Amino acid sequence: MPQDDELGEAAILLAVTNEPDDPKIILTKRAEHLASHAGEVAFPGGKWERGDADLLETALRETQEEIDLSPDQVDVIASMPASQTRHSMRVRPYVGLVSSESVLTANPDELDAVFHVPLRYFLDQTNLTVERFVGPDYSLRMPCYVYQGYRIWGFSLVVLVEFLNLTLDADIQLRYPDKISLRPEVD
Numbered sequence: 001m002p003q004d005d006e007l008g009e010a011a012i013l014l015a016v017t018n019e020p021d022d023p024k025i026i027l028t029k030r031a032e033h034l035a036s037h038a039g040e041v042a043f044p045g046g047k048w049e050r051g052d053a054d055l056l057e058t059a060l061r062e063t064q065e066e067i068d069l070s071p072d073q074v075d076v077i078a079s080m081p082a083s084q085t086r087h088s089m090r091v092r093p094y095v096g097l098v099s100s101e102s103v104l105t106a107n108p109d110e111l112d113a114v115f116h117v118p119l120r121y122f123l124d125q126t127n128l129t130v131e132r133f134v135g136p137d138y139s140l141r142m143p144c145y146v147y148q149g150y151r152i153w154g155f156s157l158v159v160l161v162e163f164l165n166l167t168l169d170a171d172i173q174l175r176y177p178d179k180i181s182l183r184p185e186v187d
Helices: 054-066 119-123 154-168
Strands: 009-017 024-030 045-047 074-079 092-096 109-117 128-135 136-148 149-154
Touching: 009 054, 024 054, 024 119, 024 149, 045 054, 054 074, 054 092, 054 109, 092 154, 109 119, 109 128, 109 136, 109 149, 119 136, 119 154, 128 149, 136 154, 149 154
Parallel strands: 009 092
Antiparallel strands: 009 024, 009 045, 024 109, 074 092, 128 136, 136 149
């Protein structure tokens, strides 16, 4: 159960298609019209609400709201350690297998896209690059994957790499800046 504090907690679903020869990770692109994290790539998920029995229910509820994937279509196989975002939100990732035949639809109120990335793409460390990210209060050079125009970085990248390292011994090393290093660059 989430702790009762001011920041709250969230949960995400790291959904992997059940294709033995070419599993894929399901990711979303947040809608550009959102007030926070607009246009960023993320895993389906969101904040815990009082009606949720636990954080797993949060992850599954939010996934259904965002990409129309029913909880009964997800075979949850693990939870990962909770991590904190740079804004101190605690997030618990859950790993679930889903059918590659699942029809996923991005909720336009929350998302611009839902897409699949082959797991093998992330395991090829030559695909890990560094790019500049600019927002209203930052300009940073950060590690990321770029797949078909989608930039996977920040907290989503950290969770993804932790998953790959824990489950597949990928040994991917990120140089992810700490909070002090997240100050804007000066041009």
